[in-house]
Amino acid sequence: MGNLIAVTNFKGGVGKTTTALNLGAALSAAGKRVLLVDNDPQGNLTAALGYTPPEQKHTLANLLLAAIDYPEDLDIHIGRAILHSETGVDLIGANRRLADAAARLMQLSQYNAVGDAECSCETVMATLLLPLRSAYDYIIIDCGLKHELLTVNALTAADYCIIPVQSHFLASEGIPDVLDMVRSVQAKFNPQLKIAGILLTMYQSRPQLCQSVRSGVSEVYGEQ
Numbered sequence: 001m002g003n004l005i006a007v008t009n010f011k012g013g014v015g016k017t018t019t020a021l022n023l024g025a026a027l028s029a030a031g032k033r034v035l036l037v038d039n040d041p042q043g044n045l046t047a048a049l050g051y052t053p054p055e056q057k058h059t060l061a062n063l064l065l066a067a068i069d070y071p072e073d074l075d076i077h078i079g080r081a082i083l084h085s086e087t088g089v090d091l092i093g094a095n096r097r098l099a100d101a102a103a104r105l106m107q108l109s110q111y112n113a114v115g116d117a118e119c120s121c122e123t124v125m126a127t128l129l130l131p132l133r134s135a136y137d138y139i140i141i142d143c144g145l146k147h148e149l150l151t152v153n154a155l156t157a158a159d160y161c162i163i164p165v166q167s168h169f170l171a172s173e174g175i176p177d178v179l180d181m182v183r184s185v186q187a188k189f190n191p192q193l194k195i196a197g198i199l200l201t202m203y204q205s206r207p208q209l210c211q212s213v214r215s216g217v218s219e220v221y222g223e224q
Contacts, residue, residue, distance in 0.1 A: 002033070002136045004129065005196065006158040008143040008151055011174040014166045015201035017044045020142035023162075028088045032137040035082070037129070038094035039154050040144030041102070046093035049085050053095035061097040064153075065104060067128040068119065074128060090136070102147040109149065122189050125153035148181075155185040160196040165217065167203040167210040175221065 007020045020036060028034045038045040038060060043053030058080040066077040083091045108121035119127070129139060141154040155161060163178050175198065186193050198221055203210050 001133045002138055003160065004133065004139045004141070004158045006039075006141045006143060006151075006154040006161045007164065008154065008161055008178060009164055009174060010145060010177050011166075012145050015164045015199075017048060017142050019162060019164045019199060019201065020045060020140050021048050024089045024138070024140050025087060027138050033090075033135065034088075035090045035092065035132060035136045035139045037092045037139060037141040037154075039098070039125075039141050039150055040094055041096050041098040041147065042144060043093065043095045043098075045142045046091065046095065049083075049087065049089070049091055049093075051083065051091070051093055053093065056093045056095055059097060060092050060094045061101040063092065063128045064098075064101040064124055067124045068104060068108060071119075071127075075131070078128070078132065098150070099147065102150050105149040105153070120189075121149060122152050122156050122185075125150075126157035126190075129157050151181065152185060152189075155182060155193060156189040158190070158193055160194050162196050162199050164199045164201045165213075167200050167213045175217070 005023075007016050009016055017040075024034045024036045036045060036049070046053045046056065058077065060081070062077050063074070063081055066074050081092050083093060085091055105121045105124065108119070108124075132139060141158065143151045143154050161182060163175065165175060182193065182195060198217060200210075200214055200217070203214070205211075
């Protein structure tokens with residue numbers, strides 16, 4: 001079974017997509033089989049790999065909806081959704097339709113509340129990625145800013161999460177919120193989820209501010 005890594009932070013501009021893309025490229029260059037999953041309706045990861053998000057007809061949104069409404073057809077949709085890029089890294093893309101899938105997950109959570117749902121709204125992504133884990137050494141999920149259920153789904157499916165944090169004083173303030181969500185997912189859905197680390201991005205070794213942020217973060221959260 002391959003490792004599944006979610007890259008997440010609630011702040012924008014901290015380097016989530018850049019982290020997912022470069023980590024995937026480095027692993028692929030090392031001979032690993034890598035699948036990137038764009039879990040953001042903005043489709044930045046999809047665009048970064050050279051695709052035009054609005055033009056994609058088969059995306060993560062299709063897979064989530066199929067897993068909810070047509071689980072018997074999920075294999076067909078998975079085959080259509082995987083893009084084999086020239087970089088050697090495979091991709092399940094995203095566009096704004098993913099917001100519609102997030103709304104469907106929210107609707108499913110309402111059914112969960114009254115006991116009418118056949119599956120949990122938090123575990124849909126884990127279900128659809130399960131058959132792919134034997135085909136890849138690493139699956140890396142790039143999470144967006146909003147749509148909390150999409151992020152919860154990614155963390156529920158993941159073995160590890162990476163929290164990118166810009167080397168800026170105010171950027172580190174978002175860490176507690178991410179850790180709260182991680183702890184909640186660990187307690188309710190995925191006790192095996194581990195934090196691979198807090199990744200300082202846009203870091204320069206000399207400027208005093210970067211060094212100060214690094215010292216502050218490691219003092220509170222440890223050297224990892």
